[in-house]
Amino acid sequence: MRGSQAPTLEAVARAAGVSRSTVSRVINDLPGVSKRAKLAVDRAIAELRYVPNQAARNLVTRRTNSIALVVSERGDRLFSDPFFAKILRGVYAGMVGSRRQLVLLMDQDRVDGALESYLCGGHVDGAVVVSLHRGDPLPARLMEAGLPVVLVGRPLEDVNVPYVDSDNFTGAVEAARHLIGLGRRRIATIAGPQDMAAGVDRLNGWQAGMVETADMIAYADFSVEGGARAMAELLQKYPDVDGVFAAADIIAVGALRTLAEHGKRIPDDIALVGFDDSVLATTTAPQLTTVRQDVEELGRTTTQHLLAQLAGEQPLPSSVLLPTKLVQRSST
Amino acid sequence: MRGSQAPTLEAVARAAGVSRSTVSRVINDLPGVSKRAKLAVDRAIAELRYVPNQAARNLVTRRTNSIALVVSERGDRLFSDPFFAKILRGVYAGMVGSRRQLVLLMDQDRVDGALESYLCGGHVDGAVVVSLHRGDPLPARLMEAGLPVVLVGRPLEDVNVPYVDSDNFTGAVEAARHLIGLGRRRIATIAGPQDMAAGVDRLNGWQAGMVETADMIAYADFSVEGGARAMAELLQKYPDVDGVFAAADIIAVGALRTLAEHGKRIPDDIALVGFDDSVLATTTAPQLTTVRQDVEELGRTTTQHLLAQLAGEQPLPSSVLLPTKLVQRSST
């Protein structure tokens, strides 16, 4: 189908004995074509194996039929963490039947504003932006440029960009209450990165869920090593800690490693709660009690939100929170 | 930058006091433009915040500056497995500096040949195809249509499509030799799906590496559950098994679960070797001895192969095998 031999609309029209207008109408399923004409065109299309040239189409319609998934992440987190794959699957699921293509853009495209140029240069009809960090000007810029955007995850800035997020706060409240309910008295948290909403909201939720003082806090990025280090820090500062809420399963995995090294029994000596209910939660020993968030649903809902916006549907709620839920296993 | 107010090349030309031809030459870095003209054009572009319309460009150049990553996988494997994320990262790394965009296409796009139409309809300049299963006609079809394609993973059919793969065979040979070297006498394998080259080649390698008879075989798909079931099957048929080569870490995770349920000590009773050296290998207890393959490198090399082909470089070797290597940990 490539090269100069690719049949054009013109060729189809000749073969079918009609005008280009008629062929175009058939291709686009527009009304006002006789059965006879449609039949002839369909036959010619099949015979010539005609495929419309998308570039020509885009040029005149000023639409691209594709949307971007922008992954605003520099490091390895999204790849060592099943989070990203699930988002991707959800986004894909959300696009089913939309006849749109997904263009994947990553942080490295930021070199000399290439990302912004690309997004604003009419290459895509809209964008889903994932994994924003505090202070990222991208969402505001895209809004200014008039590009429809929906974020996965609450932005930390006070920008008026629609988003979909898990209810991190409530999930973390539940985690704290669960540990308290088990009779634990010395409960700590390993908080996630504070330049991302997930990190901030889970810390706030934990603090809100603790009835008494909540000041046994260590910080980690979303990695095994970070979790291991933070757990070591907690053990040193608070030797009597008997409950820990880790802001992500991957952090909990690191914490488990450190706890094993220190000969702590889980949950006897220390009860541990994670967050995510990722595949990690059931591959550890003991399996993790954790707060489930449906990441795939997050991707799907965000995408549907964007598509609805593109379809010009009634103004949707500007943001959506998806429920989270504690899942008990053997680590508590 | 969207909407009818977006500046065109024409507008830039007027603002700079030159012709459209000259502006086009400046944008495309073509020779034969006076410094004076270039300066004026650059200023006008900056002032108007001009971004070239890609659709118009594609139409006339017949290039899209994008390549497709086709993930030929229906089920959940690619998402419950870190494999896909690593491939994706590798592909991205391979594209750095190529000024091309990545369009991600998945199996669901196959509905009424939409995938093939899309790929052959001039939307992309070439494609990387991952995770092929036996009997998939896609690679041959794309080749016929003249679309440059490179596969991640050896195709099982005898098609003349270039590919890049890990040396699964040699890695599996090493795994078998390792178990033999440890003095194990009753060595089994949990083979992967036999409709994929990775499954076939790892089984063949294991058989080649075994000096004596190699007939203790169970099969699993690339999943925890599959691994658990296959391990149960092996234990029942061969109660004296003392070594197992699992064709993937995720299969080994399932095997570990079953072994724990049966009260088997690892590695004392049974030594276990995985394949991949994925993140799973170090989150299990005990940590897995496994065959390392560099999946990210796989994605990167494949992409560079494709880009070289697009650049019309000298004919490259039609296929490439990347080395694999045994990594010993505590499961053997």
Added chain:
DNA sequence: CTGAAAGCGCTTACAG
């Protein structure tokens, strides 16, 4: 070094 003109392959009023 520069510009006028043709043309890429479609869609879309417009007139019939």
Added chain:
DNA sequence: CTGAAAGCGCTTACAG
């Protein structure tokens, strides 16, 4: 229901 014609925003010989 149908077709002739204009035009989307670029690139690319071609002539100067």
